[in-house]
Amino acid sequence: MRKGWLVALGVVMGLAMAQGKLTVWTHYGGPELEWLKKTAATFEKGSGTKVEVVEVPFGDIQNKFILGAPQGQAADLIVSIPHDWVGAMAAAGVLEPMGKYTTASYVQGLNDVAVDALTYRNQLFALPMFAESVALIYNKKYVKTPPRTWDEFLKIAQENTKGNTFGFLYNIGDPYFNYGFFTAFGGSVFARSGGSLNAADLRLGGEAGQKAIGFIKDLRYKYKLVPEGVDYGVADGAFKDGSLAMIINGPWAIGDYKKAKIDFGVASFPAPPGGSAWKPFVGVQGVAMNAYSRNKTAAANFAKLLITENSQISFNQAGGRIPVSKAAVAKLKNDPVVAGFSPVIASGSPMPNIPEMGKVWGPWGNAISQAIQKPDTNVNKIVEDMVAEIRKGIGSR
Numbered sequence: 001m002r003k004g005w006l007v008a009l010g011v012v013m014g015l016a017m018a019q020g021k022l023t024v025w026t027h028y029g030g031p032e033l034e035w036l037k038k039t040a041a042t043f044e045k046g047s048g049t050k051v052e053v054v055e056v057p058f059g060d061i062q063n064k065f066i067l068g069a070p071q072g073q074a075a076d077l078i079v080s081i082p083h084d085w086v087g088a089m090a091a092a093g094v095l096e097p098m099g100k101y102t103t104a105s106y107v108q109g110l111n112d113v114a115v116d117a118l119t120y121r122n123q124l125f126a127l128p129m130f131a132e133s134v135a136l137i138y139n140k141k142y143v144k145t146p147p148r149t150w151d152e153f154l155k156i157a158q159e160n161t162k163g164n165t166f167g168f169l170y171n172i173g174d175p176y177f178n179y180g181f182f183t184a185f186g187g188s189v190f191a192r193s194g195g196s197l198n199a200a201d202l203r204l205g206g207e208a209g210q211k212a213i214g215f216i217k218d219l220r221y222k223y224k225l226v227p228e229g230v231d232y233g234v235a236d237g238a239f240k241d242g243s244l245a246m247i248i249n250g251p252w253a254i255g256d257y258k259k260a261k262i263d264f265g266v267a268s269f270p271a272p273p274g275g276s277a278w279k280p281f282v283g284v285q286g287v288a289m290n291a292y293s294r295n296k297t298a299a300a301n302f303a304k305l306l307i308t309e310n311s312q313i314s315f316n317q318a319g320g321r322i323p324v325s326k327a328a329v330a331k332l333k334n335d336p337v338v339a340g341f342s343p344v345i346a347s348g349s350p351m352p353n354i355p356e357m358g359k360v361w362g363p364w365g366n367a368i369s370q371a372i373q374k375p376d377t378n379v380n381k382i383v384e385d386m387v388a389e390i391r392k393g394i395g396s397r
Contacts, residue, residue: 020295021050022302025065025075027058028319035318036079036306043305049298062089069094069292076293077303080129080285083117087354089288090120096289099124101300109309111342114324117284117350122195126286127307130321133282134177134250135344136269139262142167142245146267153246153270157225160245168219169235170248172226172372175364176281177248178216179349184275185211189352189360199356199394204364205387213371214379215272221375251322254337266340268347282348284324359393 028036033055040051054075056064061078062085068074074094081089089095102124107115114128138146142160147153157167171177182188187208191201219226236253238244240260248269257264269278287303289296305311312323313331322341323329332338351357367386371377 020298021052022077022295022298023075024051024053024077024079024302025056025061026053026079027056027061028079029055030319032315032319032321035315039306039311040302043302047298047301049295049302051302065089065290066092066094069290072292074290074292076290076295076299078288078290079306081126081288083126083284083286084351084353084357086118086120086125086288087352087357090123090125091355094291095125096291096293096296097123097125098127098289098300098303101304102127106304109326111324111326111329111346113282113346113348113350114284114286117282117353118286120196120353126288127303128284128286128324129307129312130315131282131284131324131345132251132322133280133341133345133348134180134248135280135341136246136267137239137249137253137257138246138265138267139239139242139244140265141242141263143265146265147270150270150273154223157246158223161225164243166225166238166244168225168246169230169238169244170226171232171235172216172219172230173365173369174232175361175368176351178212178368180269180278180280181215181272181275182208182212183279183349184272184277185209185215186276187212188349189357190354197352197354199354202387202390204360204390205383209383209387210380211274213368213383215275216368217371217377217379220372251320251337251341254320266337266344268344277347280344280348281351282345283351356394360390363389363393 024040026033026036037053040053044050065074065078066089086095110128111131114131115124118124118126118128136146143156147156160167182204185208188203190197190199191203192198193201235244235247236249239247239262240256242260242262271277287306289299289303293299309325309327312325312328315321316323316328316332316338320337322338322345323332329338329342363386367382370382371379
């Protein structure tokens with residue numbers, strides 16, 4: 001694989017002339033940090049440009065970068081930022097638009113959702129490295145073939161809800177895990193206008209929101225699948241214990257499931273009754289450049305090396321991340337985790353990356369929690385109140 005990196009380096013850089021030292025901030029640890037340092041050493045050998053990799057806690061990076069970049073006190077690159085940081089950081093003027101450093105063929109070789117996620121006001125502000133979403137993860141002890149229809153899903157779930165086993169559990173109160181049900185009934189968070197998200201046009205309410213939250217409520221009271229008290233920890237623990245047939249969860253959980261020796265598979269959740277395709281939120285992380293960097297050419301070349309097909313494959317092998325390079329996904333087709341999550345990610349929707357999204361999570365989560373508290377809650381009124389609270393928070397009618 002090292003030989004592949006050197007070839008990629010030559011293609012991406014043309015063995016660009018050495019510039020001053022690059023500084024990279026990263027929140028990676030373990031094998032992923034070692035991968036980044038090894039790739040930096042490869043870059044140094046090919047370009048003559050030294051790369052210093054600095055570990056910064058994930059929770060500190062965004063504010064530290066926004067405050068430090070204009071003062072010359074931030075890294076040249078961050079490896080990597082989640083796409084929902086892009087709006088705030090781009091609005092603060094600290095991110096360099098990356099479109100000028102890419103080619104059309106490069107962009108076309110990436111998952112469209114990944115490019116969309118890291119685009120803000122029609123500009124690409126980070127180069128996509130990997131993506132994640134939730135999907136239906138099933139224990140093959142109970143589920144031989146993943147359900148393709150709601151009827152198949154319900155039959156498997158109810159048949160396995162008995163004794164000390166459960167057919168289906170998930171983090172029912174969290175909007176992130178429930179977004180696929182909103183899209184299935186025609187909803188979204190915000191509408192699009194001119195290629196950008198329009199925070200003034202909220203799409204979580206109305207009939208779509210009522211049907212989605214009504215269905216979530218039905219999972220508890222009508223179908224009797226997700227009892228009171230179930231949250232992420234309960235559902236995840238039951239799956240690791242081998243007492244749960246199906247769960248909605250993401251690739252971050254896979255390492256623990258492997259350690260627990262669960263024979264699992266990954267598939268899309270089937271369309272709910274009366275709904276269309278289930279399309280969950282997608283999160284994407286990418287390499288971002290400091291708009292105030294004095295070494296932009298070298299920084300861009302290193303960023304492009306990090307996201308080549310071979311780099312995405314080796315990064316997957318280091319930490320299990322799901323690549324967004326179509327060629328990398330094709331080469332990893334025999335990896336059941338990549339093969340299971342990739343089509344779900346490709347069909348999903350990026351979490352909104354505009355700052356107004358911060359005003360959505362609280363009222364949205366509260367609405368779901370209220371609706372599932374008891375069988376006779378007024379879903380329509382709960383949805384109306386949710387929409388009103390979100391609009392008030394973002395200052396729109």
